[in-house]
Amino acid sequence: MGKTPRVAIIGAGVSGLRCADILGQNGAQVTIFEARDRVGGRVAQSKVGDHLVDLGPNWIHGGQDNPISVIAESTKTELEDFDENQIVFSKDGKPLDDKIAAKVSDFVWTTIGEAFEYSNTYKDSIPSGRSLFDFFKERVEKKGFNEEEKEACLESCRLWGSYVGDPVERQSLKFFCLEECIDSSNCFVSSTYQKILEFVSKAALEHADVRFKQPVVGIEAEPRENKADHQVILSTADGQKYKFDEVVVTCPLGWLKRNKSAFAPDLPPRLIRAINSISYGRLEKVYVTFPQAFWHTERADYKPPNFAMFLDPTYSNHPKDIIWNQECVSLATLGPQAHSTLLFYIHGPCASHVVSNISDLSPSSPEYYDYLNDFLHPFYSRLYGYSAASPDCKPLAFLATQWQTDPYAGNGSYSNFQVGLEQGDKDIEVLRDGAGIGEERGVWFAGEHTAPFVALGTTTGAYWSGERVAGRVCRIYGLDGIGIGTGRDDSLPSQVSIT
Ligand SMILES: Cc1cc2nc3c(=O)[nH]c(=O)nc-3n(C[C@H](O)[C@H](O)[C@H](O)COP(=O)(O)OP(=O)(O)OC[C@H]3O[C@@H](n4cnc5c(N)ncnc54)[C@H](O)[C@@H]3O)c2cc1C
Known part of the structure; x- marks a missing residue:
C-alpha cells in the first residue's frame, strides 16, 4: 500500500509486545491498548512472604531454537534443570x-x-x-x-x-x-520471568504509544474493498472511539469466547466455531x-x-x-x-x-x-x-x-484440547489465520492460541505469534519485515535474533 500504517494492538502480553517491537522496527506507527495497569498479561510476578514468584509461567518448554531460552540466557535469567x-x-x-x-x-x-x-x-x-x-x-x-x-x-x-x-x-x-x-527439555525459571519480560517489553515501551487501563470493548471493520480510506474503529470501555488502519487482537482465547459480540460485523462462522471448539484450561x-x-x-x-x-x-x-x-x-x-x-x-x-x-x-x-x-x-x-x-x-x-x-486472562490459564474436539488442528489454523479477516477487514489475531503447533499455550508460542502477525501486516504495506524469523506458521524460525 506504500504508506506508514497506523496499527493498534489490543493487549500488552508477550504476543502484543513482540508484535509491537517488529512493527515498530519496520516503521509502523503502533498504539497498544492494555486493559491492565501493567505489561506482561499472564506473565506476572508477586511475592509470597519475602520471595518474588511467578503467577503465570515458570517453565521454558524446549531449549533448542527457542527465543525465550535465548532471551533468558542474554538477560542472565537463572534456569534450573x-x-x-x-x-x-x-x-x-x-x-x-x-x-x-x-x-x-x-x-x-x-x-x-x-x-x-x-x-x-x-x-x-x-x-x-x-x-x-x-x-x-x-x-x-x-x-x-x-x-x-x-x-x-x-x-x-x-x-x-x-x-x-x-x-x-x-x-x-x-x-x-x-x-x-x-x-x-523443560527448564524451571528460578529467578522468575521478570527479566525476560523486561527484555520483551523494552522496545514497545520505548517506541509505541502504550495506553494502560484501556479495555477495548468494540472492534468494527467493514471489508476493505480497495477503499483508500478504509479504517478499523476501536471502542474502549470509557466510551472513546479510535480509528486505525490495522488492529491486532491478542486477547486470550477465553476472552474471545465471551466477547464475540465485540466484533462488528459478526466474525465469520468458521472462526466462531474454532473459538468455541478449542477449550481453555x-x-x-x-x-x-x-x-x-x-x-x-x-x-x-x-x-x-x-x-x-x-x-x-x-x-x-x-x-x-x-x-x-x-x-x-x-x-x-x-x-x-x-x-x-x-x-x-x-x-x-x-x-x-x-x-x-x-x-x-x-x-x-x-x-x-x-x-x-x-x-x-x-x-x-x-x-x-x-x-x-x-x-x-x-x-x-x-x-x-x-x-x-x-x-x-480469559477466565482461565491457556488453550487446551479436550475430548469431543473434531477438528483441533484445523481450528488452530483458522484461529491463526483469523478466517482471512486480516487481509479482508484489517483485523488480525495473535496470542498463544494462534501459535505454531509445537508451541501452543506457551510464552514461546505467544512470542512467535506476535512476530508472525507483524510479518503479515508488513507484507501488506510493502515493509521490509526486519527482525522476523522465517515467519512460517507452523515451523520454527531458522534463526533467532535478539539484537
Ligand atoms: C498458571 C499459568 C501457568 C503457565 N505456565 C506456563 C509455563 O510454565 N510455560 C509457558 O511457556 N507458558 C505458561 N503459561 C502460558 C503463558 O503464560 C501464555 O501462553 C502467554 O503468556 C500468553 O501470552 P499472550 O500474549 O498470548 O496473552 P496474555 O499474556 O494474556 O496477553 C494478553 C493481554 O491482553 C490484555 N487484554 C485482554 N483483554 C483485553 C481487552 N479487552 N482490552 C485491552 N487489553 C486486553 C490482557 O490484560 C493481557 O495483557 C502459563 C499460564 C498460566 C496462566
Missing part, C-alpha cells in the same frame, strides 16, 4: 515403596511418549471421545502389574492435569499431538513458604525430593465429587535462588473449588491463610522432617493465583 527426584504418597498418605514408585514413573512417562506417537500417527481415525486416560487404562492392562501397581499408575497419570489445566479424562487423545512441545498455583525448608534436610538414606505427588488422598477433607490428587515442586532446590517454598499446581474442578472459596478474601486476611492452610496441611505435613511442634513447619505465608476470575 531439575533432576527427577520425586516422592509419591499413596492414598493413605504413606510414601510409595521406591521400587513401585520407579515402576510407576517409568510407566507414566513411557505411556505419555507412546500416546504422542499414537496421536500423531492415527489422529484422523481416533474417535473424538477417546481420552488420554482411556489410553492409560488400556496400556496398564498390558504390563502385568498387580492391582496396587495398576492403581498407583492410573492415579499418577493424573499429573497430566497440571500440564494442561484440566483432568486427564478430559484430554483428547485424537489431538494429544498438539500438546507436544519443541523438544523434551484451569491451571492455578498455590505457593506456601516456611521459615525453613524442613523437607530438605540431607540424610545418608534420604535425598530431598524436587517433586511430590499425593494420590487420591483418603486423609484430606474435600468434596467427594472432586478428584483431589495434588502435585508440588520444591523451590528449595533452585541453586542460588532457592527459598523454603513449595509450589502446588492445582487444576480443573479442584482449582475452581479453591478459587471460589478465596475469591472474596483479602490475601492478607487470617481467613485466606486459614483456608489455604486447611487445604494444604494434609499434604505438606506428610513430607519428611515435618513436626507439628516445630516453628519451622508453620507456614509464613500463602499466595494463590485466581486466573479464573480474571476476564483479561
Whole structure:
C-alpha cells in the first residue's frame, strides 16, 4: 500500500509486545491498548512472604531454537534443570515403596511418549471421545502389574492435569499431538520471568504509544474493498472511539469466547466455531513458604525430593465429587535462588473449588491463610522432617493465583484440547489465520492460541505469534519485515535474533 500504517494492538502480553517491537522496527506507527495497569498479561510476578514468584509461567518448554531460552540466557535469567527426584504418597498418605514408585514413573512417562506417537500417527481415525486416560487404562492392562501397581499408575497419570489445566479424562487423545512441545527439555525459571519480560517489553515501551487501563470493548471493520480510506474503529470501555488502519487482537482465547459480540460485523462462522471448539484450561498455583525448608534436610538414606505427588488422598477433607490428587515442586532446590517454598499446581474442578472459596478474601486476611492452610496441611505435613511442634513447619505465608476470575486472562490459564474436539488442528489454523479477516477487514489475531503447533499455550508460542502477525501486516504495506524469523506458521524460525 506504500504508506506508514497506523496499527493498534489490543493487549500488552508477550504476543502484543513482540508484535509491537517488529512493527515498530519496520516503521509502523503502533498504539497498544492494555486493559491492565501493567505489561506482561499472564506473565506476572508477586511475592509470597519475602520471595518474588511467578503467577503465570515458570517453565521454558524446549531449549533448542527457542527465543525465550535465548532471551533468558542474554538477560542472565537463572534456569534450573531439575533432576527427577520425586516422592509419591499413596492414598493413605504413606510414601510409595521406591521400587513401585520407579515402576510407576517409568510407566507414566513411557505411556505419555507412546500416546504422542499414537496421536500423531492415527489422529484422523481416533474417535473424538477417546481420552488420554482411556489410553492409560488400556496400556496398564498390558504390563502385568498387580492391582496396587495398576492403581498407583492410573492415579499418577493424573499429573497430566497440571500440564494442561484440566483432568486427564478430559484430554483428547485424537489431538494429544498438539500438546507436544519443541523438544523434551523443560527448564524451571528460578529467578522468575521478570527479566525476560523486561527484555520483551523494552522496545514497545520505548517506541509505541502504550495506553494502560484501556479495555477495548468494540472492534468494527467493514471489508476493505480497495477503499483508500478504509479504517478499523476501536471502542474502549470509557466510551472513546479510535480509528486505525490495522488492529491486532491478542486477547486470550477465553476472552474471545465471551466477547464475540465485540466484533462488528459478526466474525465469520468458521472462526466462531474454532473459538468455541478449542477449550481453555484451569491451571492455578498455590505457593506456601516456611521459615525453613524442613523437607530438605540431607540424610545418608534420604535425598530431598524436587517433586511430590499425593494420590487420591483418603486423609484430606474435600468434596467427594472432586478428584483431589495434588502435585508440588520444591523451590528449595533452585541453586542460588532457592527459598523454603513449595509450589502446588492445582487444576480443573479442584482449582475452581479453591478459587471460589478465596475469591472474596483479602490475601492478607487470617481467613485466606486459614483456608489455604486447611487445604494444604494434609499434604505438606506428610513430607519428611515435618513436626507439628516445630516453628519451622508453620507456614509464613500463602499466595494463590485466581486466573479464573480474571476476564483479561480469559477466565482461565491457556488453550487446551479436550475430548469431543473434531477438528483441533484445523481450528488452530483458522484461529491463526483469523478466517482471512486480516487481509479482508484489517483485523488480525495473535496470542498463544494462534501459535505454531509445537508451541501452543506457551510464552514461546505467544512470542512467535506476535512476530508472525507483524510479518503479515508488513507484507501488506510493502515493509521490509526486519527482525522476523522465517515467519512460517507452523515451523520454527531458522534463526533467532535478539539484537
Ligand atoms: C498458571 C499459568 C501457568 C503457565 N505456565 C506456563 C509455563 O510454565 N510455560 C509457558 O511457556 N507458558 C505458561 N503459561 C502460558 C503463558 O503464560 C501464555 O501462553 C502467554 O503468556 C500468553 O501470552 P499472550 O500474549 O498470548 O496473552 P496474555 O499474556 O494474556 O496477553 C494478553 C493481554 O491482553 C490484555 N487484554 C485482554 N483483554 C483485553 C481487552 N479487552 N482490552 C485491552 N487489553 C486486553 C490482557 O490484560 C493481557 O495483557 C502459563 C499460564 C498460566 C496462566
